[in-house]
Amino acid sequence: MAYNLLKGKRGIIFGALDDKSIAWHTALKAREEGASFVLTNAPIAMRMGAIKELADETGSEIIPADATSIEDLTNLFEKSMEILGGKLDFVLHSIGMSPNVRKGKDYGDLNYDWFLKTLDVSGLSFHKVLQTAEKTEAMNEYGSILALSYIAAQRTFPDYGDMAQAKAVLESIARSYGYRFAKLNKVRVNTISQSPTMTTAGTGVSGFDVFYDYADKMSPLGNASGEDCANYIVMMFSDFTRMVTM
Numbered sequence: 001m002a003y004n005l006l007k008g009k010r011g012i013i014f015g016a017l018d019d020k021s022i023a024w025h026t027a028l029k030a031r032e033e034g035a036s037f038v039l040t041n042a043p044i045a046m047r048m049g050a051i052k053e054l055a056d057e058t059g060s061e062i063i064p065a066d067a068t069s070i071e072d073l074t075n076l077f078e079k080s081m082e083i084l085g086g087k088l089d090f091v092l093h094s095i096g097m098s099p100n101v102r103k104g105k106d107y108g109d110l111n112y113d114w115f116l117k118t119l120d121v122s123g124l125s126f127h128k129v130l131q132t133a134e135k136t137e138a139m140n141e142y143g144s145i146l147a148l149s150y151i152a153a154q155r156t157f158p159d160y161g162d163m164a165q166a167k168a169v170l171e172s173i174a175r176s177y178g179y180r181f182a183k184l185n186k187v188r189v190n191t192i193s194q195s196p197t198m199t200t201a202g203t204g205v206s207g208f209d210v211f212y213d214y215a216d217k218m219s220p221l222g223n224a225s226g227e228d229c230a231n232y233i234v235m236m237f238s239d240f241t242r243m244v245t246m
């Protein structure tokens with residue numbers, strides 16, 4: 001059922017890789033609720049081609065951008081405002097990647113160049129997105145910028161590796177920039193801590209199946225699916241949460 005929660009709202013959605021991605025579910029839901037948006041992902045992820053299907057289905061344009069590149073992000077924000085015909089109301093940062101986790105590196109044997117890459121892609125990129133949004137004056141008042149986190153930012157989950165530090169950075173940036181952006185332009189900044197979800201990023205974590213079942217048993221309502229998360233995200237983009245930040 002659709003409620004037109006995002007009628008007339010414009011945004012940017014990062015991170016739809018395939019139909020399992022949380023960003024993919026969010027794009028479908030946001031469209032259903034009346035939003036128009038630009039889809040973006042790292043140029044390398046474009047090669048998979050699936051994002052094109054989502055763009056056709058949602059009537060959106062795609063602008064490739066590496067979220068660690070200020071040049072790409074500036075181009076993305078400026079072009080998105082042109083394409084959508086005005087300033088933005090929402091941005092979803094749905095980005096995560098750790099070379100150490102991907103290559104199964106033990107926490108006592110991390111490669112530090114990769115660690116920096118993890119922090120840059122999964123943590124710092126959120127600051128870059130926020131700073132670029134501010135500098136390009138892209139956001140409308142009460143606009144909502146959101147990133148996806150995981151409970152390992154705050155508690156110990158052995159197999160999550162250096163992604164735990166990246167998520168701690170991400171959540172801290174949401175608080176620091178959330179304060180700044182609210183004061184400056186009444187823009188809201190939040191993170192949602194999602195349950196384990198069977199996506200490319202999720203299943204890259206070793207022992208993910210056990211992890212998934214454990215979380216499902218521990219939570220009184222069970223794990224939230226990608227669709228459940230998308231519903232929550234859409235609500236966070238809507239005017240029903242206009243006083244919710246940080």
Ligand SMILES: NC(=O)c1ccc[n+]([C@@H]2O[C@H](COP(=O)([O-])OP(=O)(O)OC[C@H]3O[C@@H](n4cnc5c(N)ncnc54)[C@H](O)[C@@H]3O)[C@@H](O)[C@H]2O)c1
Nearest residue numbers: 015017021022042045067095096148196197199200201202
């Ligand atoms: N799946 C889970 O269990 C789970 C749980 C909690 C939080 N999250 C978070 O949700 C978010 C989305 O992940 P997902 O589970 O949908 O997996 P996913 O693999 O579908 O999405 C991750 C996305 O990050 C993109 N990305 C990687 N490097 C990038 C870069 N340099 N620039 C731009 N984009 C880049 C990938 O192309 C991909 O689209 C991530 O932040 C992830 O950490 C996932």
